[in-house]
Amino acid sequence: MAVDVSTHESVSEPEPAAAPAWLPVATPSAAASRAGAKDDATWLNILAFILALATVPGVMIILVAPPMALSSVVVGVLGVRAARRGEARHAWMGYVAIVLGSVIVAGFAWLFGSAAVQLILHPELD
Structure with missing residues (x-):
């Protein structure tokens, strides 16, 4: 409420118009709400998960499985660290x-x- 100084009477201000129910309300996304945040690093966790799952059938190929498994561990560690800093999702x-x-x-x-x-x-035992 605003007070009119000349007459000392209270004057009510008009209420702002409410948005229609069908109009979506804009909410800031998680990435936009972080001040100064870089790109979302969720792709690290997703890539690590895909590499780990692809390694399971790849165990039959001896030359492919160990590098893939090791890379899934490294990328998984990077993704979990990004999730702890709040820069990524899907830490699981x-x-x-x-x-x-x-x-x-x-x-x-x-x-x-x-x-x-x-x-x-x-x-020599070769």
Whole structure:
């Protein structure tokens, strides 16, 4: 309410018109609401998740699976760190990629690690 100084009477101001119900209300997105935020880094978590899932059937290809699993772990760590800073979503995809990629890398190390050490230490057994 505004007060008219000349007569000391209160004068009511008109209420703003409400938007129609069919008109969508504009709300700022999460990316726009962060002050000075860079591009959304959710793609890191999605990429890590896809790499980890693609590694599972790729285990049959010995030369492809370990680099893919290792890259899913690295990209998953980057995605989870971005999610903790608030720059990415879907942190669970990054966590799944880290666990799945680590299990596959550990499995390859367990299966082929002793053979690789034997070949390095005793090349004459080739």
